[in-house]
Amino acid sequence: xxxxxxxxxxxxxxxxxxxxxxxxxxxxxxxxxxxxxxxxxxxxxxxxxxxxxxxxxxxxxxxxxxxxxxxxxxxxxxxxxxxxxxxxxxxxxxxxxxxxxxxxxxxxxxxxxxxxxxxxxxxxxxxxxxxxxxxxxxxxxxxxxxxxxxxxxxxxxxxxxxxxxxxxxxxxxxxxxxxxxxxxxxxxxxxxxxxxxxxxxxxxxxxxxxxxxxxxxxxxxxxxxxxxxxxxxx
Amino acid sequence: xxxxxxxxxxxxxxxxxxxxxxxxxxxxxxxxxxxxxxxxxxxxxxxxxxxxxxxxxxxxxxxxxxxxxxxxxxxxxxxxxxxxxxxxxxxxxxxxxxxxxxxxxxxxxxxxxxxxxxxxxxxxxxxxxxxxxxxxxxxxxxxxxxxxxxxxxxxxxxxxxxxxxxxxxxxxxxxxxxxxxxxxxxxxxxxxxxxxxxxxxxxxxxxxxxxxxxxxxxxxxxxxxxxxxxxxxxxxxxxxxxxxxxxxxxxxxxxxxxxxxxxxxxxxxxxxxxxxxxxxxxxxxxxxxxxxxxxxxxxxxxxxxxxxxxxxxxxxxxxxxxxxxxxxxxxxxxxxxxxxxx
Numbered sequence: 270x271x272x273x274x275x276x277x278x279x280x281x282x283x284x285x286x287x288x289x290x291x292x293x294x295x296x297x298x299x300x301x302x303x304x305x306x307x308x309x310x311x312x313x314x315x316x317x318x319x320x321x322x323x324x325x326x327x328x329x330x331x332x333x334x335x336x337x338x339x340x341x342x343x344x345x346x347x348x349x350x351x352x353x354x355x356x357x358x359x360x361x362x363x364x365x366x367x368x369x370x371x372x373x374x375x376x377x378x379x380x381x382x383x384x385x386x387x388x389x390x391x392x393x394x395x396x397x398x399x400x401x402x403x404x405x406x407x408x409x410x411x412x413x414x415x416x417x418x419x420x421x422x423x424x425x426x427x428x429x430x431x432x433x434x435x436x437x438x439x440x441x442x443x444x445x446x447x448x449x450x451x452x453x454x455x456x457x458x459x460x461x462x463x464x465x466x467x468x469x470x471x472x473x474x475x476x477x478x479x480x481x482x483x484x485x486x487x488x489x490x491x492x493x494x495x496x497x498x499x500x501x502x503x
Numbered sequence: 504x505x506x507x508x509x510x511x512x513x514x515x516x517x518x519x520x521x522x523x524x525x526x527x528x529x530x531x532x533x534x535x536x537x538x539x540x541x542x543x544x545x546x547x548x549x550x551x552x553x554x555x556x557x558x559x560x561x562x563x564x565x566x567x568x569x570x571x572x573x574x575x576x577x578x579x580x581x582x583x584x585x586x587x588x589x590x591x592x593x594x595x596x597x598x599x600x601x602x603x604x605x606x607x608x609x610x611x612x613x614x615x616x617x618x619x620x621x622x623x624x625x626x627x628x629x630x631x632x633x634x635x636x637x638x639x640x641x642x643x644x645x646x647x648x649x650x651x652x653x654x655x656x657x658x659x660x661x662x663x664x665x666x667x668x669x670x671x672x673x674x675x676x677x678x679x680x681x682x683x684x685x686x687x688x689x690x691x692x693x694x695x696x697x698x699x700x701x702x703x704x705x706x707x708x709x710x711x712x713x714x715x716x717x718x719x720x721x722x723x724x725x726x727x728x729x730x731x732x733x734x735x736x737x738x739x740x741x742x743x744x745x746x747x748x749x750x751x752x753x754x755x756x757x758x759x760x761x762x763x764x765x766x767x768x769x770x771x772x773x774x775x776x777x778x779x780x781x782x783x784x785x786x787x788x789x790x791x792x793x794x795x796x797x798x799x800x801x802x803x804x805x806x807x808x809x810x811x812x813x814x815x816x817x818x819x820x821x822x823x824x825x826x827x828x829x830x831x832x833x834x835x836x837x838x839x840x841x842x843x844x845x
Binding site: 292 | 545548646669
């Protein structure tokens with residue numbers, strides 16, 4: 270009997286300590302701040318003009334207006350005054366801001382109509398206005414023009430459902446600069462901030478081993494991980 | 504320290520030495536009463552403490568009785584939906600000081616949405632990522648983005664080698680191409696199959712949606728998705744008041760609360776009204792194509808019929824409605840003429 274009551278007494282004492290533990294944890298839960306601190310990335314600032322929908326660039330309309338010096342002027346305001354002499358070696362006194370970077374297409378009058386500077390020249394056909402530039406481009410860029418007609422090249426904005434509203438199919442010059450049609454590289458918007466992967470390299474050249482998406486950079490030309498990291502590439 | 508024994512059963516009187524104390528209840532002494540009442544008080548206090556996190560609900564507008572009692576989206580009738588929209592509108596107005604134009608937009612008949620993306624044209628500028636964030640009221644801090652743009656080394660489509668942390672002065676890099684990944688709106692979606700509460704499902708126009716009021720935040724769908732397309736609100740999302748897009752719908756871009764999943768819905772509040780998604784309208788290169796694949800003249804149908812097309816992780820059998828394609832010619836290589844014969 271004595272041994273049994275001693276055993277029960279020990280259980281009893283242990284029971285009190287459990288109860289005490291509950292009480293302590295209860296006090297702690299009430300006293301501590303309500304929420305655990307969650308590591309939260311700071312918001313990145315993206316200006317509205319950086320994500321503006323619509324055409325990539327302002328294309329000349331029909332009739333074209335350009336800013337020569339200070340005034341917006343029609344092409345014919347000047348070009349009716351001057352003779353349209355085709356001389357490729359003649360130095361330019363106007364339009365010196367235009368850099369022609371269009372491959373072998375390196376003369377103004379390949380595209381601009383010789384007699385009416387407000388039109389674009391089409392071989393063997395009547396010249397077209399600047400808002401029909403795709404017809405000019407199509408003379409050389411046949412496959413791209415075919416894709417553009419199908420809608421697999423270029424950009425359509427507005428409504429995909431024509432019964433609900435208008436859709437605008439952008440023409441070549443609303444994306445490409447006709448004098449330098451290849452896209453120039455642009456600055457990218459900020460990348461994702463994934464806190465759990467640790468500090469990310471900012472130059473793009475540092476290798477972050479913590480980041481599984483950057484481990485490919487450790488792979489050398491032979492398809493092997495570099496030896497200091499000791500991991501074989503299967 | 505000598506502590507008395509709780510259940511005293513040594514004697515035939517049930518541990519009662521004095522008859523007066525045994526009148527109320529056998530075995531109850533003053534000491535045992537104090538013990539038991541202390542233990543009971545402690546237990547109640549411990550239970551109260553364990554419920555302490557519920558205090559957070561008090562100053563949060565994420566919880567309301569009407570939201571708690573709200574039916575599943577598919578069981579709601581017109582009145583139920585009107586009540587839910589009114590509640591959400593009130594919550595949004597309280598949180599962001601703006602009265603939203605919130606609707607429940609149903610799918611259109613005879614429409615199945617498909618997206619196509621031209622890998623030859625994408626330059627990795629991430630405009631689509633941030634246009635999507637602005638359009639769909641995603642949390643700015645912590646950051647939630649539906650689109651990932653992977654910078655891929657040329658010559659492989661192994662997305663394990665992609666890097667979405669590229670920080671360059673300018674893009675594109677000549678040694679890489681860029682592959683944006685977002686929800687593929689699969690015809691056989693694994694995320695829908697794993698949801699234990701049917702909070703996510705596929706609509707007749709092919710868009711997989713989430714009822715944010717029904718989601719329990721178990722993140723099974725996030726684990727099931729082979730395209731990393733689902734995002735979880737680990738903490739309360741924050742959006743600056745001046746950045747809220749008031750054009751909202753129940754199933755897409757209404758503000759979410761902590762503990763629910765969210766994902767790309769092809770901007771269904773725009774696309775079900777005939778408009779193009781936000782990521783497409785912002786793309787500076789026209790790499791993105793969207794439309795109704797059942798319409799033979801749509802741009803996406805033309806892409807599928809005339810271009811070389813592939814889907815990501817075809818072998819997992821998800822049947823994506825998001826297609827990647829490419830052109831026969833490569834503008835980046837053309838931009839760097841090598842022999843002057845460009």
